[in-house]
Structure formats: structure tokens, C-alpha cells
Amino acid sequence: MNIRNRLSRKFNFSGMTAYFFILFIIEFVRGAFLVSYLPSYASEQLHFSLSVIGLAVSVHYLMDNAVKVFAGYLIDRFSTRIVLFTGILLSIISIMLVVHAQSEWEILTATALLGIGGSPVWLVCLSGVQEECRASQMSMLYLFWMCGLGLGPVVMNFLMDVDDQVVFNILIGMLCACGLLALTAKSARRSGISKLSLAAQLKMLWERIAKTGFLLPSMILQTTAGGLLVPLLSPFATQHIGLSHSELSISLIAGGVSALLILVxxxxxxxRLGGKWFLIGGFGIFALTVFMLTFSNTFIETVFLSMILGASYASLLPAWNAYLSRYVPQDSVGAGWGLISTIEGIGVVAGPALGGWMAERVSASFPFWMAAVIFAGIACYYLFSRTENLIG
Structure with missing residues (x-):
């Protein structure tokens, strides 16, 4: 028996269980690195400007989104172990490159590699989800994703006070453990390997999505609406609601905890029941709460609204994923989810810029109202459209 099989039997990880932990580790490392380690180390030790650091973070997310389709194609054609391990190896190289960086291009290259390396993880997780329990497994994926993304910066901020080298060692150690887990994990259920070229697969998926009419604009609109609020949450909460930074943090934590409790x-x-009314209710309640947030003027009100936002978001996520899964061909799930992630990424990129422009040209509340209108419009569409056979 080879080493990989011995380790697989010893740790007894099923495919999806291993993917849960791999996703948690990757998001923990990325959050810790981009939010805590890179800004501090690059500015204080390497003496790079904040503009370079900000550009490096943007490059990371740009590359993460740009290679999604190609990463999905590789997942359809090769072993998920190989794809995951290669991505983790690139992530290790990226962090080691930052420590020895001497120029701005090395920093940008490092964050680009981290984006490329982390890109396949979410797609591998999606490709292993079983249709008969998709919403339940997606809830667990979102749970591990949120925990990793949130805990990474929090834990690293404490460790940064100890020593930068300690943080570096922990990040590298976690990625090495993640690589070992990727190599030893049992494969989750996989669909047949498509013999079509990448271009043919994407054309087929695009035609399926285009025929649905509203699905394509809905994918872009909802991520754009969410993106409108990203650069405005902190200044709006402190300047217009009157919260302190500590109160804002508590409000965000309350929303996050509410989401985590509702997800599973x-x-x-x-x-069991189907996802239609979860889609309608999730979008509708989210829209109403975002609108009400602009009239909040106390800390207690803001915490309460944050908890409602978290709960509605958590009920929406697995239903939306189950809806999208109906349009992904079973013999090319990797490329399919890669294209969907890329389309949704358009709104993630465009939203923040539009939100900042609206706040400056109209008012600080206007982006929130626009986001509420978009979410309410999507809820109304699914309420009055004949989509029962698609989302239950």
C-alpha cells in the first residue's frame, strides 16, 4: 500500500469532508495574508507604499477571478488532487516570495500567484457537491468559508504583535498541511469527463444560461448591488449613524454570527421544501433591511438590522446555488461553475466603483437605496415568474 493510501485510511477523510477543511485553511490563509500580514509586513519591513499594497490586493482578486474558467476546465480534465495540490504549491511560493521581495513587481507577482493558487478550491468544492443534498452541503461549505475568512485576520492580528516570523511560519505550515490533506483525501463524487474542448463547453453553458432570459442579468445585478455597499459600510456607519469603530465591529460580528447560525x-x-420561497424571502427581506438601515440612528437598531441581514443572506445563499446548479452540465461542472463565478465577478468588480461614485454625486444613502431596489426587483421577478420547476 502506498503512502497516500495509508494516510487516507488513517485519517479517514471523505472527499467533501476534506474539501470543507481545505476551503477553511485556504480562506484562513488568504484572509490573514491579505488583511493582516501583507499590509503590515510590506509597509513596515519592506517599506512599500500603501498604493502598491492596495494594488497588490486588487491584483490578487483580479487573477483569482480571471483564471476561474481555466481552473474549472482543468478540474474537469485532471484529478482534483493534482489541481488542488498545484494551487496550494503556488500559494506557498507566493508567500515565500513576499518575504524576499525587493521590488514592487515581486509583490504584485506574489499576490497574483496567491490568487491563481486559491482559485480552484471553491470550484473543486462545487464539483463534489451531491445533487440530492446540494443545499445542505452548500450550507456547510459557506459555513467553513465564512469561518476561515473571518478568523484569519482576527487571529493573525493578535499573532502579529508577537513576531512576523511566527505568522510566516504558521501560514506556511497551514498550507503544507493543506497540501498533504489534498493529496490524501478521497475523491468526492465526480461526473463524467467531458470530451469537448473548453470553448465548446463554454458555448454550451452560455447558450443554456442565455435561454433563461433573466438569469444572466440577475447574476450580475445582485453582485453589483452587494458591491455598491462594500466601500461605504464603514464611513456610513461612523459618519451618518454615529457608531464608533468598536460598535461597527460588534454589529458586523452580530450579522456574521446570525448568518452562521442560519446557514446549516x-x-x-x-x-426538503425547495428553494423558491427562500429565494423570494431572502432577496425581499434583504432589500427591506438594507433600505431600513439608512434610517437607523442607534447602535441597538443597527445590531438588530445586521442580524436580519445575516439571516436573510444565509437563507438566500444555498437556495441561489441550488438554482444555478440546474444550468451546469454534469459532464463539465468545473468549467461551468468557473464561467458562473466569472460572470458574478463582474458585479464584484463594478459595484464598489459605482457605489463610491453614487455616494459622491448624489448622497451617502443613495447607493443603499439603489441596492435595495435591485434586490427587491429580483425578489419580485421570482415571485411572479413561473420558476417552480426550477427552484422548487
Whole structure:
């Protein structure tokens, strides 16, 4: 028996269980690196400007989104172990490159490699989800994703006070453990390997999405609406609601905890009852709460609204994923989810810029109102459209 099989039997990880932990580790490392380690180390130790650091973070997310389709194609054609391990290896190289960086281009190259290396993880997770319990498994994926993304910066901020080298060692150690887990994990359920070229697969998927009419604009609109609020949450909360930074942090934590508590039960309910009313209710309640947030003027009100936002978002996520899965060909799930992620990424890129422009040209509340209108419009569409056969 080879080493990989011995380790697989010893740790007894099923495919999806291993993917849960791989996703958690990768998001933990990326959050810790981009939010805590890179800004501090690059500015204080390497003496790079904040503009270079900001550009490096943008390059990371740009490359993450840009290679999604190609990463999905590789997942359809090669072993998920190989794809994951290669991505993790690139992530290790990227962090080691930062420590020895001497120029701006080395920093940009390092964050680009981290974006490329982390890009396949979410797609591998999606390709292994079983249709009969999709919403439940997606809830668990979102749970591990949120925990990793949130805990990474928090834990690293404490460790940064100890020593930068300690943080570096921890990040590298976690990625090495992640690589070992990727190599030893049992494969999750995989669909057949498509014999079509990447271009043919994408054309087929695009035609399926285009025929749905509203699905394509809905994918872009909802991520754009969410993106409108990203650069405005902190200044709006402190300048217009009057919260302190500590109160804002507590509000965000309350929303996050609410989302985490609802995610798993919502996934189980969607598997049993169908997702249509979770889509309608999630979009509708989210729209109403975003609108009400602009009239909040106390800390207690803001915390309460944040908890409603978190709960509605958590009930929406697995239902939306289950809806999208109906349009992904079973013999090319990697490329399919890669294209969907890329399309949704358009809104992620465009939203923040539009939100900042609206706040400056109209008012600080206007982007929130526009986001509420978009979410309410999507909820109304699914309420009055005949989509029962698609989302339950």
C-alpha cells in the first residue's frame, strides 16, 4: 500500500469532508495574508507604499477571478488532487516570495500567484457537491468559508504583535498541511469527463444560461448591488449613524454570527421544501433591511438590522446555488461553475466603483437605496415568474 493510501485510511477523510477543511485553511490563509500580514509586513519591513499594497490586493482578486474558467476546465480534465495540490504549491511560493521581495513587481507577482493558487478550491468544492443534498452541503461549505475568512485576520492580528516570523511560519505550515490533506483525501463524487474542448463547453453553458432570459442579468445585478455597499459600510456607519469603530465591529460580528447560525438549518430546509420561497424571502427581506438601515440612528437598531441581514443572506445563499446548479452540465461542472463565478465577478468588480461614485454625486444613502431596489426587483421577478420547476 502506498503512502497516500495509508494516510487516507488513517485519517479517514471523505472527499467533501476534506474539501470543507481545505476551503477553511485556504480562506484562513488568504484572509490573514491579505488583511493582516501583507499590509503590515510590506509597509513596515519592506517599506512599500500603501498604493502598491492596495494594488497588490486588487491584483490578487483580479487573477483569482480571471483564471476561474481555466481552473474549472482543468478540474474537469485532471484529478482534483493534482489541481488542488498545484494551487496550494503556488500559494506557498507566493508567500515565500513576499518575504524576499525587493521590488514592487515581486509583490504584485506574489499576490497574483496567491490568487491563481486559491482559485480552484471553491470550484473543486462545487464539483463534489451531491445533487440530492446540494443545499445542505452548500450550507456547510459557506459555513467553513465564512469561518476561515473571518478568523484569519482576527487571529493573525493578535499573532502579529508577537513576531512576523511566527505568522510566516504558521501560514506556511497551514498550507503544507493543506497540501498533504489534498493529496490524501478521497475523491468526492465526480461526473463524467467531458470530451469537448473548453470553448465548446463554454458555448454550451452560455447558450443554456442565455435561454433563461433573466438569469444572466440577475447574476450580475445582485453582485453589483452587494458591491455598491462594500466601500461605504464603514464611513456610513461612523459618519451618518454615529457608531464608533468598536460598535461597527460588534454589529458586523452580530450579522456574521446570525448568518452562521442560519446557514446549516436553511440548507436542510431547502433540500426538503425547495428553494423558491427562500429565494423570494431572502432577496425581499434583504432589500427591506438594507433600505431600513439608512434610517437607523442607534447602535441597538443597527445590531438588530445586521442580524436580519445575516439571516436573510444565509437563507438566500444555498437556495441561489441550488438554482444555478440546474444550468451546469454534469459532464463539465468545473468549467461551468468557473464561467458562473466569472460572470458574478463582474458585479464584484463594478459595484464598489459605482457605489463610491453614487455616494459622491448624489448622497451617502443613495447607493443603499439603489441596492435595495435591485434586490427587491429580483425578489419580485421570482415571485411572479413561473420558476417552480426550477427552484422548487
Amino acid at each position: 438549518p436553511a440548507g436542510k430546509w431547502i433540500d
